[in-house]
Amino acid sequence: MAIQWYPGHMTSARKKAAETMEYIDVVIEVLDARVPEASHNPLIEEMRLFRQRPNLKILNKADLADPAVTQAWLNHFNKQPGVKAVALSCKKPGDANKIPALxxxxxxxxxxxxxxxxxxxxxxxxxxxxxxMNALLNRRIAKVGDEPAVTKSQQRFELNPLMSITDTPGMMWPKIKYESDGYMLAASHAIGRNAVIDEDVALFLGSVLLENYPTLLNARYKIDVSNMDNVDLLEAIAKRRGFRLKGNEVDIEKTAMTLLVDYRSGALGRVSLETPESRLTMMANAEQIANEVAETQADEDKADIE
Structure with a gap:
């Protein structure tokens, strides 16, 4: 299932952002430290390179991400020209205070x-x-919510006589290229629930956790996850927590939300869903599949002509 989510107001947000970028000096791009590349909007890169603006990449929610993986991402981004990357938690005022100097x-x-x-x-x-924004200005000026697309319009503020900052609405891009990116964004709650099926997202998340963080699953749910697949995992969590429907059938929907919320809140522990290496592997596999599909289609077209 390909996940796509592009609310109507994002078209105008994109146009306004492109106009404003002409008059700014530094693009601060906030990423989710658990999914740094999946949460990177290629349109932002396109706009800032067109205007030749330097980029501060903030790997936010670093307190929820695997620290070793986060360091690998910092090393990756800091090799890019015109880019400085830093990991922090915007909920900690001391962390946010580092940003103006950077x-x-x-x-x-x-x-x-x-x-x-x-x-x-x-x-x-x-x-x-x-x-x-609230941390930088030390007051509540921007609405904060746990649902995507809370901010709907640009806001500009003076930090001091030497600095100003413009906040922009969250902006997606029209088509998510890689299916796994859609699942990672949905798991991390960057995509509205109306665009996803929670059980499918939880199954994807379960697969990643079983491969990379089985000990965290053992500790959180008090189950032995060895030799389990993602379906087994959800069923085992449901049985352990007593999530049942009428007829004693396991409540997979409730279990899916439990796993997703535990990941999003950090209750599972510090988890990252992608690494620079896994990213390269995923892209190579996707390219190979695309080439195979193209070759098959070409053979079929040739056969039809003959």
Missing amino acids: CKALAPHRDSPIKPLRMMIMGIPNVGKSTL
Whole structure:
């Protein structure tokens, strides 16, 4: 199942962001540290490269992600030209306070009231942009919610006489290229529930957790997950928690939400769903499948002609 989610207001948000980028100096891109590349919007990269703007990548929710994997992502991003990457939790004011200095280092020529540093926060929905804005300004100016697409319009604020910052709505791109990206974004709650089937997302998440974090599953649900597949996992959690429907059938829907909420809240432990290496493997596999499909289609077309 391919997951796509692109609310109507995001078209206007994209157009407005492209216009505003002409007048800013540094693009602050907020990513989910658990899925840094899946939560990267290629449209943001396209716009900032067109305007030749440096990029501060914030791997937010780092307190929920696997620290070793997060470090691998920081190393990966910091090799890219014009990019500085940092991992933090926007819920910690001390972490958010590091951001202005990091932006200033990317645009050192913007350092006076005449030439103030102009920053712009961008990212997909529900990665913590509004929480970051509130922390930077030390007051609640941006609405924060646990559902995607809370912020609907741009807002500009003065941090001090030398710095201003523009908050933007969460912005998706029209078509998610890789199926696994859709599942990772849905699991991390960056995609609205109306676009997904929770059980399918939980099955995907279960597969990743069984492969990479079986000990966390053992500890959280007090079950032995060895030799289990994703279906076995959901059924075992349901039985352990007593999630039953009439007729004693396991309540898979409730179990799926339990697994998703435990991952999203950090109750499972510190989990990352992708690494730089797994990303390369996934892309190579997807390309191979696409080539095989194209070859099969070409053979069928040739046969039809003959």
